[in-house]
Amino acid sequence: MDASQIELRVGCDIPVGDLIGLYDSVGWKAYTVSERRPDLPRALRNSTYVVTAWYEDRLVGLARALSDDVSVFYLQDLLVLPGYQGQGIGTQLMRHCLERYEHVRLHILLTEDDERVRRFYESFGFRNINDLSESPLSAFVRVHGVELS
Numbered sequence: 001m002d003a004s005q006i007e008l009r010v011g012c013d014i015p016v017g018d019l020i021g022l023y024d025s026v027g028w029k030a031y032t033v034s035e036r037r038p039d040l041p042r043a044l045r046n047s048t049y050v051v052t053a054w055y056e057d058r059l060v061g062l063a064r065a066l067s068d069d070v071s072v073f074y075l076q077d078l079l080v081l082p083g084y085q086g087q088g089i090g091t092q093l094m095r096h097c098l099e100r101y102e103h104v105r106l107h108i109l110l111t112e113d114d115e116r117v118r119r120f121y122e123s124f125g126f127r128n129i130n131d132l133s134e135s136p137l138s139a140f141v142r143v144h145g146v147e148l149s
């Protein structure tokens, strides 16, 4: 696959089966278990910005964000179909979102603590809050139905 053959599309007009397949492929069951399936198209519809990556009309990646277009851009999901990972698609999606929201002051995301994922986000200038010493910040999170420890 040649990265130049990837087409990026803005908007959430995506067949539900393709969406479920993509989220399922990276193991994000919280979105794809049968009782939650109707929530996924709703979550996309209510996102501020959705951009998808297509290879020969196959959905191979997606990024979606919430933003007020002034002070905060929150990246909620970024995912690439496993067979297409490591070929620059995540980078294309990320660059596209960051260019669109370049003017916004805070860029925030929450993700699993995985070395490769960390390196990926650091390459775009994101810093893990735990690594900050000269400009310390705190981040707080609640997860519905989960007792965090």
Ligand SMILES: CC(C)(COP(=O)(O)OP(=O)(O)OC[C@H]1O[C@@H](n2cnc3c(N)ncnc32)[C@H](O)[C@@H]1OP(=O)(O)O)[C@@H](O)C(=O)NCCC(=O)NCCS
Residues within 6 Å of the ligand: 026, 076, 077, 078, 079, 080, 081, 084, 085, 086, 087, 088, 089, 090, 091, 092, 110, 111, 112, 116, 117, 119, 120
């Ligand atoms: C993280 C993710 C979006 C990166 O997309 P991608 O298209 O594979 O990334 P790119 O090819 O543009 O860039 C590759 C870089 O991404 C990072 N990366 C993280 N996970 C990776 C994976 N499973 N495969 C390949 N690269 C990965 C690495 O830093 C890699 O750089 P390296 O080759 O120097 O190690 C993608 O791997 C993915 O969907 N993972 C599963 C879902 C996830 O964890 N999403 C992030 C949390 S929101």
